[in-house]
Amino acid sequence: MPAKCDIAFSLNGVKRELTVPAGMSALEMLRDRLGLTGTKYGCGEGECGACTILVDGSTVNSCLMFAADCDGRELVTIEGVAVSAAGERLRDAFVANGAVQCGFCTPGLMVQASHLIERHPGADEATIRRGIEGNLCRCTGYRKIIDAVAAAAKEKSHE
Amino acid sequence: MADIERYKTPTSLAEATEILRAGNVTVLAGGTDLLPQTQAGRVHFQPTLMNVRRVPELQGIAEEGAVVRIGALVTITELLESALVRGRLGILWQACDHFASDQIRNAATVGGNLCNASPAGDTLVPLLALDARVVLAAKPDGAVQTRRVPLAEFLLGPGRTCRAPTELLAAVEVPLPPAGFAGEFYKHGTRPGLDIAAISIAAGARRDGAVLRDVRIAFGAVAPTVIRAPRTEAVLEGRAPDAATLAAAVHAALGEIQPISDVRASDWYRRELIGNILKRVLTHACQM
Ligand SMILES: Cc1cc2nc3c(=O)[nH]c(=O)nc-3n(C[C@H](O)[C@H](O)[C@H](O)COP(=O)(O)OP(=O)(O)OC[C@H]3O[C@@H](n4cnc5c(N)ncnc54)[C@H](O)[C@@H]3O)c2cc1C
Ligand code: FES
Ligand code: FES
Numbered sequence: 001m002p003a004k005c006d007i008a009f010s011l012n013g014v015k016r017e018l019t020v021p022a023g024m025s026a027l028e029m030l031r032d033r034l035g036l037t038g039t040k041y042g043c044g045e046g047e048c049g050a051c052t053i054l055v056d057g058s059t060v061n062s063c064l065m066f067a068a069d070c071d072g073r074e075l076v077t078i079e080g081v082a083v084s085a086a087g088e089r090l091r092d093a094f095v096a097n098g099a100v101q102c103g104f105c106t107p108g109l110m111v112q113a114s115h116l117i118e119r120h121p122g123a124d125e126a127t128i129r130r131g132i133e134g135n136l137c138r139c140t141g142y143r144k145i146i147d148a149v150a151a152a153a154k155e156k157s158h159e
Numbered sequence: 160m161a162d163i164e165r166y167k168t169p170t171s172l173a174e175a176t177e178i179l180r181a182g183n184v185t186v187l188a189g190g191t192d193l194l195p196q197t198q199a200g201r202v203h204f205q206p207t208l209m210n211v212r213r214v215p216e217l218q219g220i221a222e223e224g225a226v227v228r229i230g231a232l233v234t235i236t237e238l239l240e241s242a243l244v245r246g247r248l249g250i251l252w253q254a255c256d257h258f259a260s261d262q263i264r265n266a267a268t269v270g271g272n273l274c275n276a277s278p279a280g281d282t283l284v285p286l287l288a289l290d291a292r293v294v295l296a297a298k299p300d301g302a303v304q305t306r307r308v309p310l311a312e313f314l315l316g317p318g319r320t321c322r323a324p325t326e327l328l329a330a331v332e333v334p335l336p337p338a339g340f341a342g343e344f345y346k347h348g349t350r351p352g353l354d355i356a357a358i359s360i361a362a363g364a365r366r367d368g369a370v371l372r373d374v375r376i377a378f379g380a381v382a383p384t385v386i387r388a389p390r391t392e393a394v395l396e397g398r399a400p401d402a403a404t405l406a407a408a409v410h411a412a413l414g415e416i417q418p419i420s421d422v423r424a425s426d427w428y429r430r431e432l433i434g435n436i437l438k439r440v441l442t443h444a445c446q447m
Contacts, residue, residue, distance in 0.1 A: 022163040134260020
Protein backbone atom coordinates (compact mmCIF):
# COMPACT_ATOMS: atom_id res chain seq x y z
CA MET A 1 0.00 0.00 0.00
CA PRO A 2 1.51 3.35 -0.98
CA ALA A 3 1.84 5.64 2.03
CA LYS A 4 -0.72 8.40 2.50
CA CYS A 5 0.12 11.40 4.64
CA ASP A 6 -2.31 13.51 6.61
CA ILE A 7 -1.12 17.07 6.45
CA ALA A 8 -2.34 20.41 7.80
CA PHE A 9 -1.03 23.72 6.64
CA SER A 10 -1.96 27.30 5.94
CA LEU A 11 -2.70 28.17 2.31
CA ASN A 12 -3.09 31.85 1.46
CA GLY A 13 -4.07 32.44 5.07
CA VAL A 14 -6.64 29.64 5.25
CA LYS A 15 -6.08 26.44 7.25
CA ARG A 16 -6.21 23.32 5.08
CA GLU A 17 -6.21 19.63 5.96
CA LEU A 18 -5.54 17.03 3.31
CA THR A 19 -4.42 13.47 2.74
CA VAL A 20 -1.76 13.15 0.03
CA PRO A 21 0.32 10.29 -1.41
CA ALA A 22 3.90 10.47 -0.04
CA GLY A 23 5.42 10.83 -3.50
CA MET A 24 3.23 13.72 -4.67
CA SER A 25 4.78 17.14 -5.33
CA ALA A 26 3.42 20.33 -3.81
CA LEU A 27 2.75 21.55 -7.36
CA GLU A 28 0.55 18.54 -8.17
CA MET A 29 -1.28 19.04 -4.90
CA LEU A 30 -1.96 22.73 -5.58
CA ARG A 31 -3.10 22.26 -9.15
CA ASP A 32 -4.76 18.85 -9.22
CA ARG A 33 -6.06 18.47 -5.68
CA LEU A 34 -6.81 22.04 -4.67
CA GLY A 35 -7.62 23.51 -8.08
CA LEU A 36 -5.24 26.44 -7.67
CA THR A 37 -4.03 26.54 -11.26
CA GLY A 38 -2.32 29.93 -11.07
CA THR A 39 0.89 28.10 -10.16
CA LYS A 40 2.18 26.69 -13.46
CA TYR A 41 3.93 23.46 -14.46
CA GLY A 42 6.71 24.37 -16.88
CA CYS A 43 9.58 21.92 -16.58
CA GLY A 44 9.03 19.96 -13.39
CA GLU A 45 12.79 20.14 -12.74
CA GLY A 46 13.46 23.42 -10.98
CA GLU A 47 14.74 25.17 -14.10
CA CYS A 48 11.92 27.53 -15.12
CA GLY A 49 10.37 28.99 -11.97
CA ALA A 50 6.79 28.87 -13.32
CA CYS A 51 5.84 26.90 -10.19
CA THR A 52 7.30 29.38 -7.68
CA ILE A 53 5.40 29.67 -4.38
CA LEU A 54 6.18 31.11 -0.95
CA VAL A 55 6.77 28.69 1.90
CA ASP A 56 7.29 30.21 5.34
CA GLY A 57 8.16 33.50 3.67
CA SER A 58 10.77 32.18 1.20
CA THR A 59 10.26 31.26 -2.43
CA VAL A 60 10.73 27.68 -3.61
CA ASN A 61 9.98 25.66 -6.73
CA SER A 62 6.82 23.76 -5.80
CA CYS A 63 7.70 21.09 -8.40
CA LEU A 64 10.73 20.18 -6.24
CA MET A 65 8.85 20.07 -2.95
CA PHE A 66 6.99 17.05 -1.62
CA ALA A 67 3.35 17.79 -0.77
CA ALA A 68 3.84 15.91 2.50
CA ASP A 69 6.53 18.43 3.42
CA CYS A 70 3.90 21.21 3.47
CA ASP A 71 2.67 19.90 6.82
CA GLY A 72 2.79 22.63 9.47
CA ARG A 73 3.97 25.29 7.04
CA GLU A 74 2.59 28.49 5.62
CA LEU A 75 2.08 28.51 1.85
CA VAL A 76 1.26 31.52 -0.28
CA THR A 77 0.60 31.04 -4.00
CA ILE A 78 0.01 33.57 -6.77
CA GLU A 79 -3.67 33.56 -5.76
CA GLY A 80 -2.58 34.91 -2.36
CA VAL A 81 0.03 37.31 -3.71
CA ALA A 82 -2.46 38.69 -6.25
CA VAL A 83 -4.76 40.08 -3.56
CA SER A 84 -1.96 41.61 -1.46
CA ALA A 85 -0.85 45.24 -1.73
CA ALA A 86 2.51 44.07 -3.13
CA GLY A 87 0.72 41.93 -5.71
CA GLU A 88 -1.48 44.77 -6.85
CA ARG A 89 1.54 47.03 -7.24
CA LEU A 90 3.31 44.36 -9.27
CA ARG A 91 0.28 43.64 -11.45
CA ASP A 92 -0.15 47.32 -12.27
CA ALA A 93 3.57 47.62 -13.06
CA PHE A 94 3.50 44.49 -15.28
CA VAL A 95 0.54 45.88 -17.21
CA ALA A 96 1.96 49.41 -17.47
CA ASN A 97 5.31 48.11 -18.73
CA GLY A 98 3.92 45.52 -21.12
CA ALA A 99 5.73 42.76 -19.23
CA VAL A 100 3.16 40.06 -20.10
CA GLN A 101 2.88 38.32 -23.46
CA CYS A 102 1.65 34.72 -23.27
CA GLY A 103 1.54 35.08 -19.47
CA PHE A 104 2.76 31.58 -18.62
CA CYS A 105 5.78 32.82 -16.68
CA THR A 106 3.90 35.70 -15.06
CA PRO A 107 2.53 34.04 -11.88
CA GLY A 108 5.94 32.59 -10.96
CA LEU A 109 7.65 35.87 -11.72
CA MET A 110 5.17 37.85 -9.66
CA VAL A 111 5.64 35.57 -6.65
CA GLN A 112 9.43 35.72 -7.02
CA ALA A 113 9.38 39.50 -7.57
CA SER A 114 7.18 40.05 -4.51
CA HIS A 115 9.73 38.13 -2.42
CA LEU A 116 12.62 40.03 -4.00
CA ILE A 117 11.04 43.42 -3.27
CA GLU A 118 10.18 42.32 0.26
CA ARG A 119 13.87 41.47 0.84
CA HIS A 120 15.33 44.36 -1.15
CA PRO A 121 12.98 47.36 -1.24
CA GLY A 122 14.17 49.73 -3.97
CA ALA A 123 16.23 46.93 -5.60
CA ASP A 124 18.50 48.07 -8.45
CA GLU A 125 18.64 46.39 -11.84
CA ALA A 126 21.53 44.06 -10.95
CA THR A 127 19.68 42.84 -7.85
CA ILE A 128 16.50 42.32 -9.86
CA ARG A 129 18.32 40.36 -12.58
CA ARG A 130 19.96 38.21 -9.91
CA GLY A 131 16.66 37.74 -8.08
CA ILE A 132 14.71 36.47 -11.08
CA GLU A 133 17.51 34.26 -12.43
CA GLY A 134 15.42 31.19 -11.68
CA ASN A 135 12.44 32.33 -13.79
CA LEU A 136 12.46 31.73 -17.52
CA CYS A 137 10.37 33.72 -19.98
CA ARG A 138 10.17 32.63 -23.62
CA CYS A 139 8.40 35.74 -24.87
CA THR A 140 9.45 39.10 -23.51
CA GLY A 141 13.23 39.05 -23.58
CA TYR A 142 13.09 40.11 -19.90
CA ARG A 143 13.63 43.84 -20.49
CA LYS A 144 10.02 44.75 -19.79
CA ILE A 145 9.82 42.39 -16.85
CA ILE A 146 12.89 43.97 -15.27
CA ASP A 147 11.42 47.44 -15.86
CA ALA A 148 8.13 46.36 -14.30
CA VAL A 149 9.79 44.90 -11.21
CA ALA A 150 11.99 47.99 -10.89
CA ALA A 151 8.91 50.21 -11.05
CA ALA A 152 7.13 48.18 -8.36
CA ALA A 153 10.28 48.14 -6.21
CA LYS A 154 10.59 51.91 -6.49
CA GLU A 155 6.98 52.44 -5.54
CA LYS A 156 7.41 50.17 -2.53
CA SER A 157 10.51 52.05 -1.36
CA HIS A 158 8.55 55.32 -1.53
CA GLU A 159 5.88 54.04 0.80
CA MET B 160 8.32 4.07 -9.42
CA ALA B 161 8.59 2.01 -6.26
CA ASP B 162 5.92 2.73 -3.70
CA ILE B 163 6.71 4.57 -0.52
CA GLU B 164 5.18 2.43 2.20
CA ARG B 165 5.91 4.67 5.18
CA TYR B 166 6.50 8.41 5.59
CA LYS B 167 8.34 9.42 8.77
CA THR B 168 8.99 12.83 10.26
CA PRO B 169 11.33 12.37 13.24
CA THR B 170 11.84 15.29 15.61
CA SER B 171 15.17 14.31 17.16
CA LEU B 172 18.47 12.82 16.04
CA ALA B 173 17.83 9.81 18.28
CA GLU B 174 14.50 9.15 16.59
CA ALA B 175 15.91 9.66 13.09
CA THR B 176 18.82 7.28 13.63
CA GLU B 177 16.45 4.72 15.17
CA ILE B 178 14.35 4.81 11.98
CA LEU B 179 17.52 4.41 9.90
CA ARG B 180 18.59 1.42 11.98
CA ALA B 181 15.42 -0.40 10.93
CA GLY B 182 16.73 -0.17 7.36
CA ASN B 183 15.43 0.59 3.84
CA VAL B 184 15.12 4.33 4.31
CA THR B 185 15.38 7.20 1.82
CA VAL B 186 16.36 10.45 3.54
CA LEU B 187 14.62 13.65 2.43
CA ALA B 188 16.04 17.10 3.16
CA GLY B 189 15.29 19.93 0.69
CA GLY B 190 14.21 17.49 -2.03
CA THR B 191 15.81 19.48 -4.87
CA ASP B 192 17.82 16.43 -5.97
CA LEU B 193 15.57 13.68 -4.67
CA LEU B 194 12.28 14.76 -6.23
CA PRO B 195 13.53 15.15 -9.82
CA GLN B 196 15.74 12.05 -9.52
CA THR B 197 12.88 9.85 -8.33
CA GLN B 198 10.38 11.30 -10.80
CA ALA B 199 12.79 10.63 -13.67
CA GLY B 200 13.30 7.08 -12.37
CA ARG B 201 17.05 7.55 -11.88
CA VAL B 202 16.66 6.88 -8.15
CA HIS B 203 14.13 4.55 -6.57
CA PHE B 204 12.53 5.17 -3.22
CA GLN B 205 13.19 2.79 -0.36
CA PRO B 206 9.98 1.66 1.38
CA THR B 207 10.44 4.32 4.09
CA LEU B 208 10.73 8.00 3.21
CA MET B 209 12.12 9.96 6.17
CA ASN B 210 11.83 13.75 6.12
CA VAL B 211 14.54 15.04 8.49
CA ARG B 212 13.52 18.70 8.35
CA ARG B 213 12.28 18.73 11.94
CA VAL B 214 15.44 17.31 13.51
CA PRO B 215 16.86 20.24 15.52
CA GLU B 216 20.34 18.70 15.86
CA LEU B 217 20.81 19.11 12.10
CA GLN B 218 20.25 22.89 12.17
CA GLY B 219 22.45 25.91 12.67
CA ILE B 220 25.85 27.39 11.95
CA ALA B 221 28.14 27.77 14.98
CA GLU B 222 31.76 28.54 15.75
CA GLU B 223 33.00 25.83 18.14
CA GLY B 224 36.61 26.46 19.10
CA ALA B 225 38.69 26.36 15.93
CA VAL B 226 35.91 24.80 13.88
CA VAL B 227 32.76 26.06 12.18
CA ARG B 228 29.99 23.48 12.52
CA ILE B 229 27.38 23.64 9.78
CA GLY B 230 24.29 21.52 10.38
CA ALA B 231 23.23 19.24 7.52
CA LEU B 232 19.92 21.12 7.10
CA VAL B 233 21.50 24.54 6.68
CA THR B 234 20.33 25.89 3.34
CA ILE B 235 22.47 27.63 0.74
CA THR B 236 20.56 30.85 1.53
CA GLU B 237 21.40 30.51 5.24
CA LEU B 238 25.10 30.08 4.35
CA LEU B 239 24.91 33.23 2.21
CA GLU B 240 23.32 35.17 5.06
CA SER B 241 25.89 34.06 7.65
CA ALA B 242 28.44 36.71 8.59
CA LEU B 243 30.71 33.95 9.93
CA VAL B 244 30.72 32.12 6.60
CA ARG B 245 31.19 35.30 4.62
CA GLY B 246 33.96 36.58 6.88
CA ARG B 247 35.95 33.42 7.58
CA LEU B 248 34.99 30.88 4.90
CA GLY B 249 35.00 33.23 1.91
CA ILE B 250 35.40 30.58 -0.78
CA LEU B 251 32.40 28.65 0.57
CA TRP B 252 30.36 31.86 0.59
CA GLN B 253 31.36 32.56 -3.03
CA ALA B 254 30.32 29.07 -4.08
CA CYS B 255 26.89 29.63 -2.49
CA ASP B 256 26.64 32.91 -4.37
CA HIS B 257 27.07 30.95 -7.63
CA PHE B 258 24.58 28.26 -6.66
CA ALA B 259 21.45 27.81 -8.79
CA SER B 260 18.60 30.30 -8.29
CA ASP B 261 17.04 32.00 -5.28
CA GLN B 262 14.23 29.42 -5.23
CA ILE B 263 16.69 26.49 -5.19
CA ARG B 264 19.02 28.15 -2.67
CA ASN B 265 16.08 28.59 -0.29
CA ALA B 266 15.38 24.85 -0.33
CA ALA B 267 18.73 23.15 -1.04
CA THR B 268 20.70 22.01 2.01
CA VAL B 269 24.43 21.54 2.43
CA GLY B 270 23.82 17.98 3.69
CA GLY B 271 21.89 17.17 0.52
CA ASN B 272 24.64 18.66 -1.63
CA LEU B 273 27.24 16.51 0.17
CA CYS B 274 25.22 13.28 0.10
CA ASN B 275 24.28 13.75 -3.55
CA ALA B 276 28.06 13.64 -4.14
CA SER B 277 28.02 15.19 -7.59
CA PRO B 278 31.51 15.65 -9.09
CA ALA B 279 30.30 19.20 -9.80
CA GLY B 280 28.63 19.88 -6.40
CA ASP B 281 29.30 23.53 -5.72
CA THR B 282 29.78 23.51 -1.94
CA LEU B 283 31.97 20.39 -2.13
CA VAL B 284 34.82 22.16 -3.92
CA PRO B 285 35.46 24.90 -1.30
CA LEU B 286 34.66 22.49 1.56
CA LEU B 287 37.34 20.12 0.26
CA ALA B 288 39.82 22.99 -0.07
CA LEU B 289 39.02 24.00 3.51
CA ASP B 290 39.79 20.47 4.86
CA ALA B 291 36.19 19.92 5.98
CA ARG B 292 35.03 16.69 7.58
CA VAL B 293 31.54 15.28 7.79
CA VAL B 294 29.88 14.09 10.98
CA LEU B 295 27.94 10.86 10.51
CA ALA B 296 25.48 9.72 13.18
CA ALA B 297 24.06 6.24 13.74
CA LYS B 298 22.42 4.32 16.55
CA PRO B 299 23.84 0.79 16.37
CA ASP B 300 22.94 -0.30 19.91
CA GLY B 301 20.61 2.03 21.74
CA ALA B 302 22.76 5.17 21.81
CA VAL B 303 23.56 7.71 19.10
CA GLN B 304 27.18 7.44 18.02
CA THR B 305 29.03 9.76 15.68
CA ARG B 306 32.12 9.42 13.53
CA ARG B 307 34.02 12.09 11.68
CA VAL B 308 35.26 11.46 8.15
CA PRO B 309 37.44 13.81 6.08
CA LEU B 310 35.48 14.95 3.04
CA ALA B 311 38.16 13.50 0.73
CA GLU B 312 37.42 10.03 2.16
CA PHE B 313 33.65 10.54 2.30
CA LEU B 314 33.30 11.04 -1.45
CA LEU B 315 33.83 7.80 -3.38
CA GLY B 316 32.46 8.51 -6.88
CA PRO B 317 29.58 10.16 -8.70
CA GLY B 318 26.62 9.88 -6.30
CA ARG B 319 28.59 7.56 -4.01
CA THR B 320 29.79 8.21 -0.48
CA CYS B 321 31.06 6.09 2.40
CA ARG B 322 27.89 6.86 4.39
CA ALA B 323 26.35 3.58 5.56
CA PRO B 324 22.61 3.25 4.87
CA THR B 325 22.03 3.37 8.64
CA GLU B 326 23.92 6.64 9.02
CA LEU B 327 22.68 10.20 8.84
CA LEU B 328 24.90 13.07 7.84
CA ALA B 329 24.50 15.34 10.87
CA ALA B 330 26.87 18.19 10.06
CA VAL B 331 29.98 19.30 8.26
CA GLU B 332 32.84 20.74 10.29
CA VAL B 333 35.21 23.24 8.77
CA PRO B 334 38.45 24.12 10.56
CA LEU B 335 38.89 27.90 10.55
CA PRO B 336 41.58 28.74 8.00
CA PRO B 337 44.61 30.67 9.28
CA ALA B 338 44.29 34.45 9.63
CA GLY B 339 45.00 36.19 6.34
CA PHE B 340 43.82 33.23 4.25
CA ALA B 341 42.00 34.49 1.16
CA GLY B 342 40.83 32.83 -1.98
CA GLU B 343 38.46 32.63 -4.85
CA PHE B 344 35.81 30.25 -6.17
CA TYR B 345 35.17 30.13 -9.87
CA LYS B 346 32.47 28.17 -11.68
CA HIS B 347 32.25 27.99 -15.43
CA GLY B 348 28.83 27.55 -17.02
CA THR B 349 26.64 29.35 -19.53
CA ARG B 350 23.78 30.40 -17.23
CA PRO B 351 25.39 32.11 -14.21
CA GLY B 352 24.04 29.95 -11.40
CA LEU B 353 21.61 27.42 -12.77
CA ASP B 354 24.13 25.61 -14.92
CA ILE B 355 25.90 22.60 -13.57
CA ALA B 356 29.57 23.56 -13.56
CA ALA B 357 31.61 22.58 -16.62
CA ILE B 358 34.54 23.03 -14.27
CA SER B 359 34.93 24.77 -10.94
CA ILE B 360 37.94 25.83 -8.90
CA ALA B 361 38.37 26.85 -5.28
CA ALA B 362 41.81 28.20 -4.49
CA GLY B 363 43.18 30.04 -1.50
CA ALA B 364 46.41 30.92 0.27
CA ARG B 365 47.96 33.27 2.77
CA ARG B 366 50.43 35.93 1.69
CA ASP B 367 53.68 35.83 3.68
CA GLY B 368 55.79 38.67 2.34
CA ALA B 369 56.43 37.77 -1.29
CA VAL B 370 55.52 34.09 -0.98
CA LEU B 371 52.37 31.99 -0.61
CA ARG B 372 51.67 29.79 2.40
CA ASP B 373 48.86 27.36 3.24
CA VAL B 374 48.00 26.94 -0.41
CA ARG B 375 44.74 25.00 -0.94
CA ILE B 376 43.34 24.09 -4.32
CA ALA B 377 40.33 21.94 -5.24
CA PHE B 378 38.65 21.24 -8.57
CA GLY B 379 35.10 20.27 -9.51
CA ALA B 380 33.81 18.39 -12.57
CA VAL B 381 37.21 17.12 -13.74
CA ALA B 382 37.26 13.70 -12.01
CA PRO B 383 34.72 11.18 -10.61
CA THR B 384 34.58 13.24 -7.39
CA VAL B 385 35.61 16.78 -6.55
CA ILE B 386 39.37 16.57 -5.95
CA ARG B 387 42.18 18.31 -4.09
CA ALA B 388 45.29 19.12 -6.12
CA PRO B 389 48.18 18.32 -3.74
CA ARG B 390 50.94 18.47 -6.37
CA THR B 391 49.72 21.85 -7.60
CA GLU B 392 49.62 23.09 -4.02
CA ALA B 393 53.20 21.84 -3.46
CA VAL B 394 54.44 23.74 -6.52
CA LEU B 395 53.03 26.97 -5.10
CA GLU B 396 53.77 26.50 -1.40
CA GLY B 397 56.46 28.87 -0.14
CA ARG B 398 56.97 30.37 -3.59
CA ALA B 399 56.33 33.83 -5.00
CA PRO B 400 53.49 33.58 -7.51
CA ASP B 401 55.49 34.78 -10.52
CA ALA B 402 54.86 33.74 -14.11
CA ALA B 403 57.20 30.74 -13.96
CA THR B 404 55.60 29.42 -10.78
CA LEU B 405 52.08 29.88 -12.15
CA ALA B 406 53.07 28.01 -15.32
CA ALA B 407 54.51 25.19 -13.22
CA ALA B 408 51.28 25.12 -11.17
CA VAL B 409 49.15 24.82 -14.31
CA HIS B 410 51.39 22.02 -15.57
CA ALA B 411 50.99 20.17 -12.26
CA ALA B 412 47.22 20.74 -12.26
CA LEU B 413 46.79 19.28 -15.73
CA GLY B 414 48.52 16.14 -14.46
CA GLU B 415 46.11 15.86 -11.54
CA ILE B 416 42.77 16.04 -13.38
CA GLN B 417 40.99 13.35 -15.41
CA PRO B 418 38.23 15.24 -17.20
CA ILE B 419 35.66 13.50 -19.37
CA SER B 420 33.69 14.74 -22.36
CA ASP B 421 29.95 15.19 -21.81
CA VAL B 422 27.14 17.52 -22.83
CA ARG B 423 28.62 20.39 -20.88
CA ALA B 424 32.19 20.33 -22.22
CA SER B 425 34.79 18.19 -23.96
CA ASP B 426 37.78 16.91 -22.00
CA TRP B 427 40.01 19.19 -24.12
CA TYR B 428 37.92 22.25 -23.23
CA ARG B 429 37.91 21.32 -19.56
CA ARG B 430 41.74 21.16 -19.61
CA GLU B 431 41.92 24.55 -21.29
CA LEU B 432 39.53 25.99 -18.69
CA ILE B 433 41.43 24.55 -15.75
CA GLY B 434 44.76 25.91 -17.05
CA ASN B 435 43.53 29.39 -17.86
CA ILE B 436 41.18 29.87 -14.97
CA LEU B 437 43.59 28.48 -12.39
CA LYS B 438 46.08 31.13 -13.46
CA ARG B 439 43.43 33.83 -13.20
CA VAL B 440 42.12 32.68 -9.84
CA LEU B 441 45.64 32.47 -8.40
CA THR B 442 46.50 35.92 -9.70
CA HIS B 443 43.37 37.33 -8.06
CA ALA B 444 43.98 35.46 -4.82
CA CYS B 445 47.52 36.79 -4.68
CA GLN B 446 46.30 40.36 -4.99
CA MET B 447 44.02 40.08 -1.96
C1 LIG C 1 17.46 23.47 -11.21
C2 LIG C 1 18.52 22.96 -10.27
C3 LIG C 1 19.71 23.65 -10.16
C4 LIG C 1 20.72 23.19 -9.31
N1 LIG C 1 21.85 23.90 -9.23
C5 LIG C 1 22.86 23.46 -8.45
C6 LIG C 1 24.08 24.20 -8.37
O1 LIG C 1 24.23 25.28 -8.94
N2 LIG C 1 25.09 23.67 -7.63
C7 LIG C 1 24.95 22.49 -6.98
O2 LIG C 1 25.91 22.06 -6.33
N3 LIG C 1 23.80 21.79 -7.00
C8 LIG C 1 22.76 22.25 -7.73
N4 LIG C 1 21.59 21.53 -7.80
C9 LIG C 1 21.47 20.26 -7.06
C10 LIG C 1 20.80 20.35 -5.67
O3 LIG C 1 19.99 21.49 -5.56
C11 LIG C 1 21.84 20.34 -4.56
O4 LIG C 1 22.64 19.19 -4.64
C12 LIG C 1 21.23 20.47 -3.15
O5 LIG C 1 22.20 20.92 -2.25
C13 LIG C 1 20.63 19.18 -2.62
O6 LIG C 1 20.12 19.43 -1.32
P1 LIG C 1 18.63 19.00 -0.87
O7 LIG C 1 18.50 19.41 0.54
O8 LIG C 1 17.65 19.51 -1.82
O9 LIG C 1 18.80 17.43 -1.01
P2 LIG C 1 17.73 16.26 -1.18
O10 LIG C 1 17.23 16.25 -2.56
O11 LIG C 1 16.74 16.28 -0.08
O12 LIG C 1 18.72 15.03 -0.95
C14 LIG C 1 19.80 14.77 -1.84
C15 LIG C 1 20.39 13.40 -1.50
O13 LIG C 1 21.06 13.40 -0.25
C16 LIG C 1 20.43 12.53 0.68
N5 LIG C 1 20.43 13.26 1.96
C17 LIG C 1 20.03 14.55 2.15
N6 LIG C 1 20.29 14.95 3.41
C18 LIG C 1 20.87 13.89 4.04
C19 LIG C 1 21.37 13.69 5.36
N7 LIG C 1 21.36 14.66 6.29
N8 LIG C 1 21.91 12.48 5.67
C20 LIG C 1 21.96 11.50 4.73
N9 LIG C 1 21.50 11.64 3.47
C21 LIG C 1 20.96 12.83 3.12
C22 LIG C 1 19.07 12.23 0.11
O14 LIG C 1 18.64 10.96 0.49
C23 LIG C 1 19.33 12.31 -1.38
O15 LIG C 1 19.90 11.13 -1.85
C24 LIG C 1 20.54 21.99 -8.58
C25 LIG C 1 19.33 21.31 -8.67
C26 LIG C 1 18.32 21.77 -9.50
C27 LIG C 1 17.03 21.03 -9.58
S1 FES D 1 7.91 23.65 -13.11
FE1 FES D 1 9.00 23.99 -11.31
S2 FES D 1 10.73 25.06 -11.98
FE2 FES D 1 9.76 24.58 -13.86
S1 FES E 1 5.29 36.03 -21.22
FE1 FES E 1 5.36 34.14 -22.25
S2 FES E 1 6.83 33.02 -21.07
FE2 FES E 1 6.96 34.99 -20.27
